[in-house]
Amino acid sequence: CLNCREDTAAAQFMETKRLWGKLGGRVCYHGYQSFQADEVTAETAHEIGVKLAQELWGDRFEVVVATHCNTGHFHNHWNIKTCPKCHGWDYLVWASIVNATTTKMAKDFAVILRQ
Numbered sequence: 001c002l003n004c005r006e007d008t009a010a011a012q013f014m015e016t017k018r019l020w021g022k023l024g025g026r027v028c029y030h031g032y033q034s035f036q037a038d039e040v041t042a043e044t045a046h047e048i049g050v051k052l053a054q055e056l057w058g059d060r061f062e063v064v065v066a067t068h069c070n071t072g073h074f075h076n077h078w079n080i081k082t083c084p085k086c087h088g089w090d091y092l093v094w095a096s097i098v099n100a101t102t103t104k105m106a107k108d109f110a111v112i113l114r115q
Contacts, residue, residue, distance in 0.1 A: 002053050003085060004062040012062055013081040022083050029082060033102060034075040034114035042067060042074055044109065049076030052105050056098060060084040073114065 004012040013027055033052065035045055046067035053063045057080060064079040106113050 001065065002050075002057060002061070002063040003059060004064070006064065009062065009064050009079070016062060016081060016085045017083060020083050026082050028079045031078045031080065031098065032075055035073055036112050036114060037073040039111050040074055040109075042069065044111075045074035045076060048105055048109050048111070049078070052076075052102060053078055055105070056101055057084075075114075 001009055010027075014023075017023055017027065033049060040048070046065070049065050049067055053065050057063050061084045062081045064077075066077045066079075067074060068077075069075070102113065
């Protein structure tokens, strides 16, 4: 997790929304990143997922990062709170950079992402 604790992330997400007066609507966005079968270990997949989350959302957003393999290949999931903890802007301000950063990260780790 970034900027939150795994065991209290949902409550922290809601507290930040309350602080910014944004109690209505969506609480978080979900994203995922999938790797080719047998290309990465669980540890490498998770390392990539955490590093990507740090680059994209840094200390601005509360993010839960989860890595697992239930479909024959490892993949990461992110739950990103909709409004950042530092200024209350909406996540969509940063959404346009996700693909470019993901592609760069895959090249840095020399892995191929599933489409």
